[in-house]
Amino acid sequence: MTTAEFVHVTYLAHGKPGTDWLKKANGIAVGLTVGSWTDLPAARKGAMQKHLGHVADVKELGTTANGLEKALLTIAYPTINFTPDIPALLTSVFGKLSMDGMIRLVDIELPPQFASRFPGPKFGIEGLRETLNAYDRPLLMSIFKSVIGYDTETLAEHFYQQALGGVDLVKDDEIFFDETYAPFEKRIAACRAAAERAQQETGKFTLYAANLTGPVTEIFEKARRAVDAGASALLLNVLTFGYDVLQRLAEDPRINVPIMAHPALAGALYPSEQYGVAANVLLGQLMRIAGADIGLYPSAYGSVALERGETLKIAQALTEPRGDLKRAIPVPSAGIHPGLVPYLYRDLGNDQIINAGGGVHGHPGGSAAGGRAFVAAIDAVVGGKTLSEAAETSQELKTALELWGNPSEK
């Protein structure tokens, strides 16, 4: 038998002045587990005790500018009430509750035994580095500039140009759904061939994260066929397909490639102060336990900005030590150009993927030159040089800094 374990869930709640927060927290702990405790017959309480949630902590945070009180409520839920999957967790701890006033889910801590029933990343940072034979530096990814309406051959050529620039990974655009002109397996095979062609020139193999789409009834078989067709990575829109799709892909030993989790739709959940789910839970904690090897999220520096503290909490959730759970690699994204690399490196060091779309393709010298500008910027920060110094020996970086700026040396 296992000993009693609890999932600790923390909520940020807002309420009227004078709210009895302990009572509110107790109501959640009982209401979301056994439903009602005082109404239970005494004879029944013994059997139900092990299912009962309890209040682990209540921290009052004072009054907001608009006269509301706020508090952090931490509830301990017995793990025996759940199956080890995200739909069970989220439905139980924030299903009905999400609709009950000003309440926001800000942290989920799984205890060790329960956590061990989730797959976590199959590769993790170490596995990904082995696959790429790339150590002691941030990895580099570029994104297909545009994919809708292009055929397989054109996309493979785009891939080749990106690979020539020295990027470690290329990801599909996450809105690539209609595969009429570029069927999934054919595209994967063509990009694999392009990767091998580029490798002959650069000595470096570039992974292709192909966007996995289609009915959930077919998606697992499709993923296995992708692997057979030479897939080197898979991209999944986790929030629109459901975390459980990620989890079952991660659990499938036949799907032996890294899985990249896209944050699409996350902005519908995380930005409010009073409602929703914090970004570190959505894009950090849950993505990692469900099995993402690579976790994308908005960076603090680019065009889709998230507050820096929030981005660091996501990265922490993806990488902090958690028993046997492998570490997922953080990918702060959107609007990244070479001049921002020093900020990203200061925040996360080597264990991240520098990811760019326009910052690669918008380079006046083309996508390959755009990739080389990033490689030079990464080499610079890892080697303790400034970008200006590195630009003396990299015309591509020099051009990029002139175009997009070099804010860290301003």
Add this chain to the structure above:
Amino acid sequence: MTTAEFVHVTYLAHGKPGTDWLKKANGIAVGLTVGSWTDLPAARKGAMQKHLGHVADVKELGTTANGLEKALLTIAYPTINFTPDIPALLTSVFGKLSMDGMIRLVDIELPPQFASRFPGPKFGIEGLRETLNAYDRPLLMSIFKSVIGYDTETLAEHFYQQALGGVDLVKDDEIFFDETYAPFEKRIAACRAAAERAQQETGKFTLYAANLTGPVTEIFEKARRAVDAGASALLLNVLTFGYDVLQRLAEDPRINVPIMAHPALAGALYPSEQYGVAANVLLGQLMRIAGADIGLYPSAYGSVALERGETLKIAQALTEPRGDLKRAIPVPSAGIHPGLVPYLYRDLGNDQIINAGGGVHGHPGGSAAGGRAFVAAIDAVVGGKTLSEAAETSQELKTALELWGNPSEK
């Protein structure tokens, strides 16, 4: 060949004073379809034209109390960019965009041909009424008071008590995940037997919406086994499992029972004014096209209140004429007692399910009496009588009104 069709998506956007809303809207229309238009070679534009989104409408709404401007932006997206499923739709029209500033998804209109590729409800209101042989009145549902920790026999007895009260449907608690004590098919068979036993007394068959859970890799087979075991309805936590699970259940002809869509987690998405997805999209439009026969959402009157106008928009989305798409039945839920039936009836008339948990089980005469009090209240409103009048011939209703109040006659 089909003619060009567009999905029209409307966003509520907030921005700084002086925002160029048409430019913003154009950026969305191009950015979320072909990526970039001005950068495209002229030779390429011909082929890409059919993939290009365009601005259908911009409506400036003036300035908010905190000095922001707001506007409604409607974008037309070519349907050929999508596959007919909700992950494709949501990822494309609100994936990245959800993370890009103060923007909220408030409406999605599918054109007829594209809509016809979604299943919609298999039964709809008419099919559900035929199944229940219940016409010309609101339907009545009760919810298992508590399920965690109970065994099959106890739950079947609870079901029997509820069925005796004359309810049309009984739903599982949506947090019922651990099936150790009450395995899914065994529970379904036992509740079916209880329904048949009650029918011998009441002449009325009561449906049981069993909570469908488990890995998405197994959930479809599990649903089919449920049908074989005598399931009369299924409950799904659509937002945590993903809309596509609902769609594929609805498309499967072997799953020939009504599907009830639970709104769990919706409150993480709809309450903010500036972010997220409006409740009528989440719980109305998308649930219906994906195949929900029965759509739950917070009522305007109970314990988990949603603003009345919002609830009416959800009900409208579930029921308004839409080509061949069947109508789903609205279920305004949470904190409903018999005294609230006149309000619900005024809002929606016959085509709704009156749904109660505590308002049934908390009746001093027990769950069966609680059900009968609701039946009397429904008979009253349909027959044009006041609840007070009806209470003269229904002791159960009289007791309920004394306990919970009769606000519509105050």
